[in-house]
Amino acid sequence: MPDAILARAATPVPGLAARAARTGSSPVRDILALTARPEVISFAGGLPAPELFDTAGLAAAFQHVLAEDPLRALQYSTSEGSPALRAAIAARTTARGLATDADDLLVTTGSQQGLTLLATALLEPGDVVLVEDPCYLAALQIFSFAGARVVPVPTDDEGLDPVALDEITARERPKLLYVVPTFQNPTGRTLSAERRAAVAEVAARRGLWIAEDDPYGELRFEGEPVPWVASFPGAEDRTALLGSFSKVMAPGLRLGSLRAPAALRRACVIAKQAADLHTSTVDQAAAARYLAVADLDAHLRRVRDAYRERRDALVDGLAAALPEGSRWNRPAGGMFVWATLPEGYDATALLPEVVRHDVAYVPGAPFFAGPPDATAARLSFVTHPPEEIREGLDRLKKALGGARRHA
Template sequence: MPIRADASASVPASVSAPAPAVASRCSSVGASPVREILALTARPEVISFAGGLPAPELFDSAGMRAAYDRVLAEDPRRVLQYSVTEGDPALRTAVAARLAAGGLPTGPEELLVTAGSQQALTLIATALLEPGDAVLVENPTYLAALQCFGFAGARVVPVPTDDHGIDPDALAEAVARERPKLLYLVPTFQNPTGRTLPSGRRRAVADIAQRHGLWIAEDDPYGELRFGGAPEPWISCYDAAADRTALLGSFSKIMAPGLRLGWLRAPAPLLRACVIAKQAADLHCSTVDQAAAARYLTDNDLDAHLARLRSAYRARRDALLGGLPGALPPGSTWNRPDGGMFVWARLPEGHDATALLRRAVAHDVAYVPGTPFFADSPDPRALRMSFTTHTPPEIGEGLTRLAASWQR
C-alpha cells in the first residue's frame, strides 16, 4: 500500500505563503483624485474650492438632535433593532410625498432607502450590468460614477456635451453604435459642470431610451438647491421613460451627509433586484438614522431650511462669479449655474489646470482639475470650483490667493 506524503511536511514551518492577491477590479479602478486633493488641502489655513461639500455651519444640528432624542425616548426598542431592507415606512412616505408635490406621483412601495445616492447607483450597477456591458455617460461626468461602473466591469462610453448638457443627436448615435444597457445622467446642476439639461433635451433622452430599449439612471442630489431659473421636470416624469428610469436622490445636500441616507425610485422589476442586492450588501440602512430623519421631516419645515440654504449658497455663488474675472488668467471662461454647488471654468490655451494646482496649493488655495471627470478625451484646461463651504469674504480671499498663484 503506497504511503501518501504529507504536503505540509515539505514546507518549512518558518515559511509563510503569500496571501492571494486582491481582485483585479480593485487594482484596475483608481482612487478618487478629488478625495486625494481634499486630503492634501486639509490644513485649516487652506481655502478650498475643491470639495463638493455642504456648508457645515448651515446644518440644522438642533433640529436633528431633537429628532434623535425623540425617537430614542419614544420607541427605543424599535429604532435600535434590525429593520426591513426597503427602509423605514415613515421615511419612504415622506419622500414619496415630496416627489408627488414636485410632479412625480409616487407611492412608498416604489422607493428603497439607501446609504446615500452613491449606494443606489452601486445597487443599479449590481442589478443591471454584466462585465463588458456598455454604459453611456456625459463627458464629463460624476467621478464616483466612473469608479462604480469600473468596479462593475462595464465598458464606459462617453457622450459629448455642450453648455446645455448631453447632446441628444450624439446620444442617439452612441446608442445605435454601442447598444448600451444603461445611460447615467445628472440632469440638474450637474457634477462637475453645474449645467442643467433643458426640458426639450430631457424629452429627447426619454424618447431615445424608449425607441432603443435602455435603462436611465437619473441622479438628482442637487435639484432642490435651485436659486434661479424655473425647475425642469424629472426625466422620470415623461411617459416614454417611466418604465425604464431609476431616479436617485439624497438627504446629504439638503439635511446632512453624515446621515448617509438617500433613496432610489425605480420600476418594480429593477427595484426588487436592487432590494436583493442591498440585502447582500448591508441588510438595511441604520434603523435609528432613518427614524430620526423621518421624525425630522415630520417635526420641521424642510422647505424653510432649504430656503436658508439657497439664500446662503446664492450669495456664495455670486461672490465666486464676481471675483473670477480678476482671479483667473485673462481669456478664461466659466458658466453661471442656477443652483447646485459648482462652477465649471476653462483656462486659456496653453494652460494646464492640473499642473497649476501645485502652485495654487502653495498659496493655500485649491480647486479640482477637470481631467478626472472625463471618461475620454479630457480637457486639461478645465477646472471645477465649489462655492458652498466658504463665506463670501473667505471666497474673496481665496480668489486673491488664486490670482497670485498664476503669477510666476
C-alpha cells in the same frame, strides 16, 4: 517546525481582484486630504456649509426617537427602509411633480449606494454604460468595479447632446445611461426640458435603462424647476431616480433613496441585503421625525439664499482671479462652477502651486471618460462664506500669476 522553515514554505496570498486593480482612488478625496489644513480655502470638495446645518432640529429628532421608541430605533429593520421615511420621501417627490408611492422607493445609504445597487442589479462585465462627458467621478468608480465598458457622450454648455446620444446608442448598444441632469457634477449645467424629452425618447426607442441622479435639484436659486427625465413619455418604465438627503439635510446621515420600476427595485433590494442588510435604522427614524415636525422647505430657503450669495461671490470674482481668456458658467443652483483656462494651461500641473498658496480646486481632467480637457477645473462655492471666497480668489490669482510667470 522552526519559523525559518515556515517562512520558506509559505505560499504567497492570491492577488487582488482585477476590479480593485483597475479602479483608482477618487482624485477629489485625495485632494481633500491634501487641503485638510484649516488655513486652506478650498473650492475643491462639494462639502455643504456646516454652519447651515439644522443641528438643533436634527438633534431634537434623534432625541425624540431615542426617548420615545429606542428599541425600535436601535433594532434591525427591513431592507426596503422605514415606512415612515419612504412615505415622507414619496410625498416630497409627488409634490415636485412625479407621482410616487412609498412602495416605489428603497431607502439607501446615500444615493451613491443606490447607484452601486443599480450597477449590481443591471450590469454584467463588458456591458456598455453611457455617461455624460465630463461625469461624476464616483459613478466612474462604480462602473469600473462592475466591469462595465464606459462610453462618453459629448456635452456642450447646455449639457448632454441628445443627437450624439442617439448615434452612440445605435452604435454601442448600451444597457444603461447615467445622467445628472440638474446642476450636474462637475459642470453645474442643467439639461433643458426639450433635451430631457429627447433623452427619454432615445431611451425608449433604442431600449436602454436610465439612471437619473438628482442630489442637487432642491438647491435651485434662479429660474423654474425642470421636470425629471423620469416624468417624460418613454422614460417612465425605464428610469431609476436617485435622491439624497446629503445636500438638503446633512451628508453625515448617509441617507438616500432609489425610485425604480418594480422588477428592478426588487433586484436592488436583494443587492442591498447582500451589501448591508439595511440602512441605519436610527438615522432613518430621526430623518422621518425631522420631516414630520420640522419645516425643511423653510430651511432650504435659507440654504439657497446663502448659496446664491456665495455663487455670486465666486462667479463675479473669477474675471480678476483667472488668466485672461478663461471661461466659466453661472449655474442657477447646485454647488459647482466649471471653468476652463486658456490653451496651454494645465490645471492638474498647476495645482501644487495653487495649494502652496493655501487655496485649492479640483482639476477637471479626471472627470472625463473620454479624452480629458487639461485646462478645466471644478470650483465649489458652497463651503465658504463670501468674504472667504473673495480671499480665496485673491490667493488663486497670485498662484496662477506666479505659475504663469515661471512657466
